[in-house]
Amino acid sequence: MKTKSxxxxxxxxxxxxxxxxxxxxxxVNxxxxxxxxxxIMGPTGSGKTTLLNAIAGRVQSTSGEITMNGQYFNKHLRRRLxxxxxxxxFMPSLxxxxxLYFTAMIRITESVSLKDKQTRIDDIVKALDLKKCLHTVIGDFFxxxxxGGExxxxxxxxxxxxxxDIMLIDEPTSGLDSTTAHNLMNQLKNYATQYNKTIIATIHQPSSQVYHMFSKLLLLMDGKVAYFGKASEALNYFERIGMPCAIHFNxxxxxxxxxxxDDETSKKIHEEADRHKKFENVCEQNPLSNGQHSHVNHSYINNSDADNSKAGLRTGGSAVSFDDVCVVGIDKEETSVHSHHAWPTSFWxxxxxxxxxxxxxxxxxILHKYEVxxxxxxxxxxxxxxFQTDYSYKTLRDKMGTIFFSVTYWGFNCMIGTVTGFPAERGVIKKEREAGAYRLSxxxxxxxxxxLPLIxxxxxxxxxxxxxxSAIGDGVLFATFLGVNLLFCTVAQSIGHIIGTAMPDMKLSLKLVNTYMLFSLLFSGFFNTHLPDWVKWAKYLSIVHYAFGCLNILSTEGMPVLWCNTTSAELNPTCTGNTTIITIADVLKDSGIDCPYFCYTASLGILFIVLRVLGYYVMKWKR
Ligand SMILES: Nc1ncnc2c1ncn2[C@@H]1O[C@H](COP(=O)(O)OP(=O)(O)O)[C@@H](O)[C@H]1O
Ligand SMILES: [Mg+2]
Structure with a gap:
């Protein structure tokens, strides 16, 4: 197992x-x-995070070049960052x-054995002093x-x-007390030295002890370099340009x-930086500067900037010793060995x-005790x-009510459950996907x-x-009944998933879920038996209608015909004129349920497939 880079x-x-x-x-050089x-130090808003983002490829640079061992970053090389x-x-429940186990399994290539992955976890836990809290949940606001430090x-x-090989860390010490911050920086420093890693960290207000751990320092002011070089030389530099630091001052x-x-000092600092050619001799022995520049893909860079940079390198002229930023003997093969695989692990x-x-x-x-x-x-x-209502035309509304109540409850529950599950994981997925950890599919x-099993x-x-x-039916019907309901739940879940993905704002997502479900209920067939013709088609947009229709047909199957001269038929709109009998199918038709049950089941099945595929593309579009 390789850990020393x-x-x-x-x-x-x-x-x-x-x-x-x-x-x-x-x-910036x-x-x-x-x-x-x-x-990397500088006041808030000076561009520290933007610089890290640009190096990590999360922000597009306008011009300039970022290279590792003389090669421009591509998707594969970026995996070494x-x-x-x-x-x-994080996922708060884990x-x-x-x-750590999940990260090791998904982000370390499969050529590394499980035992080695475990060893790597153990080493890192030890190096970062995390043993005490290894089996504690990550936790969140609730x-x-x-x-914070852990x-x-x-x-x-x-x-x-x-x-x-290169680790970028944004504000590792912010929000930590000074001892924790010091210990953390010490662990990072040791790690960099022990394993030959490069660590680039933005730091807000380090103590003197922490400051002396830095080997190099980049000072940013309003997006420009105010100083770049050895941290130990920074004070000398500023003293030389007439800005000495008082003794014993951090x-x-x-x-x-x-x-x-004030602006006067800023102006002077920028002028001095310009005099030092903006510290552009980042790397005098850089492969780019010793004739190997030509192999680099120039389409990435602004050529005039690159030429200026080369001109600066030739003229040199820095009064400060920044020369050893770079090293010779870069192992080019090492760089390319890692470049073959699109993903660290297989789809499976x-x-x-x-x-x-x-x-x-x-x-x-989903299985929270309050939910259950x-x-x-x-x-x-x-x-x-x-309770135990029988099937008669008098109690038919009650029977339909049982089904309507159940379907409505699960429609809301599955959709809201899915939508509210998004915020906890949205940030994690974004972070992991940006790091190229796994495929969206x-x-x-x-x-x-x-x-699925949980819902x-x-x-x-x-x-x-x-x-x-409520005595809906027998054992055989129960299995079918359950099947249709579960299919309905997955359809509701799919809609919740699409809404949750498309709308990052949960309040808005919940509003949309409510609006859609209320629309769905209105057109389900339970409330309105006299829908105007021009709006009858809207029932096909209601998922509740499909489940409600199907379950009512199934549960009322075998009900006897209704004689129109009985009292229970008085209010039935189908008993008009000379009609003497009506069937249960006629009654259901009044509620807009006019297709055979398998049409409703098939519609739910098709909706399930279409919504799942759509869900994937919405996710791809929103990523
Ligand atoms: N996507 C963006 N759109 C507009 N302005 C941005 C964006 N990202 C950063 N900025 C601005 O760029 C400046 C530098 O931001 P940042 O790199 O986050 O600073 P720092 O990390 O040093 O506090 C800030 O003024 C910030 O408002
Ligand atoms: Mg920042």
Whole structure:
């Protein structure tokens, strides 16, 4: 198992990033090599996160170049980068160990044995001092779990597991107390040295002790480089340009204060940076600068910037020693060895692991004890209300009421359950997909599979109670009845899934679910037996209508004909003129139920397939 990286170097030259018309980074030059801990400091809004995003390929650069070992980043090379975002987003119901296990199984290639993956987890847990909380749930706003510091280390551990050569970490110490921050930075520094990794971290306000751990420092001010070079040289540099730091002053505080002072000082700092050619001699021995530039795909870069950069390199001229940012002897083969596979693991492994995690994550939510108790109570309530009613034309509305009540409850429940399950996982999926951890199709297939048994168990319990209490039918009908209901639940779930994916705002998603379900109820056939002709077609858009229609046909099968001279027929609109008898089919027709039951079942089946396929494309569109 490989954990000690071969030497690699990252070089950023003349990087310009603009979003719409706003310039964020102006010609940033920086770089780092294996074993380095490069700190990026600067006031809020100076462009630190944007720089990390650009390196990680999550933000498109306007011009400039970012290379690793002299090669431009492509999808495969980017897998050698790990990126720890500032927000620690996890599946909250999983324990730390489960989270690490999942990451190891899905993001470490299958050529590494299970035993080696386990060893890697153990090593990282030890290196980041996470043993104490290994079996604690991650937790969230509602459930207490890992502390802030532990979550941050867990986030870093997940990225370390993939064994990246270069690790980008956004604000690892923000929100941590000074001792925890110091310990974390110490662990990162040790890790970088021990395993020959490059660590690039944005740091807000490091203590002096933490500051002295940095090997290199990049100071950003308004998107421009104010200083880049050895951290130990920064104070000398500023002293030389007439900005000395008082003795015993925390260098980080001093530097941050400098970058946030008046316009006069800012102007002077920028002028000095320009005099040092914006620190563009990032890497004098960089393969790009010693004649190998030609193999690089120039279409990625702004040529004039690249030429300027080369000109700067030739003239050199820096008064400060930034020269050893880069190293020689880069193993080019190492770079390409990793470049073959589109995904770290096969579709099957991704599907299996995602199903496993999805099941664990949703279990707590869908099979929550309150959910189960609510379903059982409502089933008993419905059962009492319609207790052992017989099938007659007098009690037909009651019978239809039982079915309407059940279908409505499960329509709402399955849709709302799916929509409300999204926020917890949306951030995690986004983060993992951006890191290229798995295929969207594997995630989608896993989500469908894992939610199925969970969304079906409570409805079965519900129907076991209400069906027998309200005497809907016999044992044979029960199986069919259950089957149609479960199919209906999956259709409702599919709609919930599409709405949840298409609308990131949960409030809006819930509004849409409510609107659609109320529409669906209005046109189900239960409420309105005199629909105007021009709007009758709307029932085909109602999923409740399909289930309601089908279940009513099934349960009333075999009911005798109704003589129109009986009192129960008085209000029946079908008993008009000379009609003497009507059948149950005529009565159901008044509610708009005018197709055979298998038409309704087939429609639900087709809807299920169409909505599932649509769900995938909506997800692809919204990613
Ligand atoms: N997508 C974006 N659209 C518009 N402005 C952005 C975008 N991303 C970042 N910015 C702006 O760019 C500047 C730098 O942001 P950022 O890189 O997050 O700063 P830092 O991490 O140093 O606090 C900020 O002024 C921010 O508002
Ligand atoms: Mg930031």
């Amino acid at each position: 071969s030497t690699s170097q990252l070089v950023v030259r003349n990087l310009v990033v603009s979003v719409k018309t706003k310039h964020i980074l102006y010609g 920086t770089g780092a090599q294996s074993g380095d801990l490069l700190a 790990g990126y720890v975002l500032q927000e620690d987003v 324990t730390l160990y489960e989270t 459930v207490r779990g890992l502390s 979550k941050k280390r867990a986030n870093i551990a997940c990225e370390f597991l993939t064994d990246p 260098p980080a505080d001093f530097l941050l204060a400098l970058l946030s002072t 492994t991704q599907y299996r692991m995602l199903t496993w995690r999805q099941f664990r994550q949703s279990k707590g939510r 108790i609510e379903s059982l109570l409502l089933a008993v309530l419905g059962g009492i209300l319609y 594997a995630y989608y297939a896993a989500k469908i599979t894992s939610d 079906l168990i409570t409805p079965v319990l519900f129907y076991c109670i209400i069906y027998w209490m």
